[in-house]
Amino acid sequence: MNNFKTSFLLTLAAFLCLYFGGSCEKNTFQEGERLYKVHCANCHMDDGIGLSALIPPLAGSDYLNKHREQLPCILRYGLSDTIFVNGKMYAEKMPGVSTLSEIHIANLLNFINNSWGNRNGVYRLEEVRAALEKCK
Amino acid sequence: MKHFIFTVFTLFALILACTEPDKRVLPILGERDLADGDTVYRSVPEFSFVDQDSQIVTNATFKGKIYVVDFFFIHCPTICPKVKANGLRIYQKYKDDPRLALLSHSIDVKNDTVAALKQHALKLGVDKPGWYLVTGDHDAIYGIADDYFSVAVVNPDAPGGFDHSGRLILVDKNRHVRSFCDGTDAADVDRFMKDIDILLEEQFATR
Numbered sequence: 001m002n003n004f005k006t007s008f009l010l011t012l013a014a015f016l017c018l019y020f021g022g023s024c025e026k027n028t029f030q031e032g033e034r035l036y037k038v039h040c041a042n043c044h045m046d047d048g049i050g051l052s053a054l055i056p057p058l059a060g061s062d063y064l065n066k067h068r069e070q071l072p073c074i075l076r077y078g079l080s081d082t083i084f085v086n087g088k089m090y091a092e093k094m095p096g097v098s099t100l101s102e103i104h105i106a107n108l109l110n111f112i113n114n115s116w117g118n119r120n121g122v123y124r125l126e127e128v129r130a131a132l133e134k135c136k
Numbered sequence: 137m138k139h140f141i142f143t144v145f146t147l148f149a150l151i152l153a154c155t156e157p158d159k160r161v162l163p164i165l166g167e168r169d170l171a172d173g174d175t176v177y178r179s180v181p182e183f184s185f186v187d188q189d190s191q192i193v194t195n196a197t198f199k200g201k202i203y204v205v206d207f208f209f210i211h212c213p214t215i216c217p218k219v220k221a222n223g224l225r226i227y228q229k230y231k232d233d234p235r236l237a238l239l240s241h242s243i244d245v246k247n248d249t250v251a252a253l254k255q256h257a258l259k260l261g262v263d264k265p266g267w268y269l270v271t272g273d274h275d276a277i278y279g280i281a282d283d284y285f286s287v288a289v290v291n292p293d294a295p296g297g298f299d300h301s302g303r304l305i306l307v308d309k310n311r312h313v314r315s316f317c318d319g320t321d322a323a324d325v326d327r328f329m330k331d332i333d334i335l336l337e338e339q340f341a342t343r
Contacts, residue, residue, distance in 0.1 A: 052261045054259045092259075
């Protein structure tokens with residue numbers, strides 16, 4: 001009887017996942033998308049393609065994976081180093097957004113790392129917190 | 137059945153072929169004066185600035201051309217990159233067409249030196265003449281902004297100010313402002329680019 005109950009619940013759960021899966025996928029990074037539009041899209045553009053040799057792309061950017069640990073600090077404190085993205089050099093300063101909370105940063109990074117074809121996994125809050133400890 | 141499809145297709149092609157091209161005439165924008173009973177449209181006054189190649193840019197630079205005007209500064213964290221991205225679309229479409237030029241005025245005369253403007257232009261991808269990034273006297277730049285924008289902005293005292301409006305402005309061969317758009321809005325820029333084609337047709341018709 002218990003077995004039957006469990007398998008019934010599992011099947012139900014599977015159906016619910018299938019049914020709501022599509023819409024959940026879309027809404028996962030809603031808060032990150034909102035923050036992106038406010039803080040990032042003016043320069044990195046709505047589709048993450050950047051601008052010529054001035055502003056690096058985020059879509060398909062190898063920098064995101066290679067510098068995963070530094071990204072939270074960059075969002076909060078900006079970046080003035082010369083960097084290479086997909087083999088191209090970028091030397092313009094990026095301003096940070098000091099008002100971003102840890103949760104904001106996690107949401108933003110999760111949106112950026114999983115949009116426009118990017119599949120770089122998600123940041124957990126602890127990871128963001130630990131990364132921010134290093135750039136105080 | 138095949139014949140039917142063919143007929144429908146032909147009809148469609150005919151309808152498309154017979155549709156008139158865009159025959160709108162762009163109005164002359166801006167204030168007008170009455171002189172001896174005639175309407176006189178205000179035009180863009182004399183100016184003289186320096187571009188990214190240290191060349192003097194004046195009204196004479198745009199003689200016999202139509203041109204697109206905007207105002208920006210290099211270290212602009214807000215809307216400028218979007219306006220530049222849309223300006224770049226216009227530049228790329230017309231860079232081999234000597235009838236159209238672009239004129240971007242820096243409003244940060246302290247930091248945007250000729251050398252900085254050159255770097256900016258190169259990084260943006262401006263490798264041909266035709267897009268002038270200019271600097272100059274602070275008052276002259278803000279003054280000419282007033283002249284261009286007095287037609288495009290109903291209320292110049294609006295928060296944010298005209299210099300951050302991100303507008304692109306189209307000027308004809310007679311120094312009259314004929315169209316403008318919000319340079320941050322790709323769809324509005326699409327409409328603006330149609331206006332450019334209409335103006336090119338009007339001013340360079342080989343009739």
